[in-house]
Amino acid sequence: MDANKIPTPQPIDLIYPDNAPEAFHLLAKPTGAICNLDCAYCFFLDKEHLYPGSQFRMTDEVLEQYIRQLIESHRADQVTIAWQGGEPTIMGLDFYRQAMDLAEKYRRPGMTFLHTMQTNGTLLNDDWCAFFKEHNFLIGISIDGPAELHDIYRVDKGGQPTFDKVMRGIRLLQKHGVEFNILTTVNRVNGDYPLEVYRFIRDEIGADWMQFIPVVERINENGLTLYQEGNTVSDRSVLPEQFGRFLSAIFDEWVRRDVGRVYVQTFEAAIRNWVSMPSSGMCVFNETCGQGLAIEHNGDLYACDHFVEPNYHLGNIRDEHMIELVASEPQLRFGQDKRDTLPHYCLECDVRFACHGECPKNRFIETPDGEPGLNYLCAGFKQFFHHIDYPAKIMTGLIRRGRPAAEVMPLLAAEEAKFKAALAQANRNDPCPCGSGRKIKQCHGRPQLKSPPRKPLPKPEQRSTLPLRLPE
């Protein structure tokens, strides 16, 4: 694109508000809620109701305002320019070429960009991947596990499975050497298959960076999932204990063979909290939040990607400069409320240092003594954080002594070998060498229960028949 076609805006005298952060994260949604797929649990598809009659395409004018203000708002030298949807590739490649030109146009000396995009991967081709490589994009690909798990909810507008198309996109990224990571949503079905999902991502896809996001889909009074309202969840939502088991099972495999070579975002965040680092690296496991905002196709800025709804609308960047909105009182309050609205049950919780009540969007159940505001996933997080306490403490000790956390693997292996040897030599009526105080026959010597048979998997789901405009 000819950069001369972009009118140069008048320079502005930007006075940073007192509370303005040096840097922040902003997810841009240039297509709003519009996606070429129809994933049954996608909380964002219903957001089209927020903008009735909209074309859901970011205009050139909003794009330029967005890039310019994002750069101006940063005092840090690195700026993350992040695209998400809906499905951001629907905008077509020229839109992003224009965005790159604009970033160059407004770049300050010494400033670098981290370009990221979260995509379902189904529309990728060689041109897209060459473009990503040229600009060092970090691509997030959404996939829910092997085909039989992925295709249950992640279907296209005709209700057809999408696994093959996603894998095709992944292979293209790999062919072009584009850096990518995997985002897996954990739902009521794949939540029962932790190791199948983890091994698939690690071994079949060959990814070494992954994140697991729980599906918690609140059903509003009108049956939509438009707002974070209501205290009932869809039957696609993962169950709290199920999510705890899911994470624990993957952690057990990871901590024995993959530390240092496979990066699982939740585990990294947990260990960072055990080590008492200033940030876990995940907003949900930090004490406060509020620096992960979302911008809609028309320039509307919202407090968070999960709160794109009228009560959390901060303003529009065509009316007010982005940094004024990011540092505004409502946004600061939004972030601090994560800490300040925790119920007593959380304040007294022994794993609060790791959990911090997780995300406010999931806090809609009551504590055992009837106080509102407990996280729906609490039971799962409690179980998971207790489950990893011992290896997490070993890793914490290693890190504090300047040793690689990966040394936890041989340490655990040696302990387990010693334990097995002690168990083999002991009598069934001896105290169990695990230290539980129970006899071996009532503890680690108990006959193993057979795993229950797996349930038959449900059929793929379809939700809407929205018309779709693909790029020419």
Ligand code: SF4
């Ligand atoms: S509301 Fe949840 S997802 Fe949004 S910034 Fe806060 S912790 Fe993160």
Ligand code: SF4
């Ligand atoms: S585990 Fe439960 S009680 Fe503890 S901080 Fe998390 S949500 Fe609160």
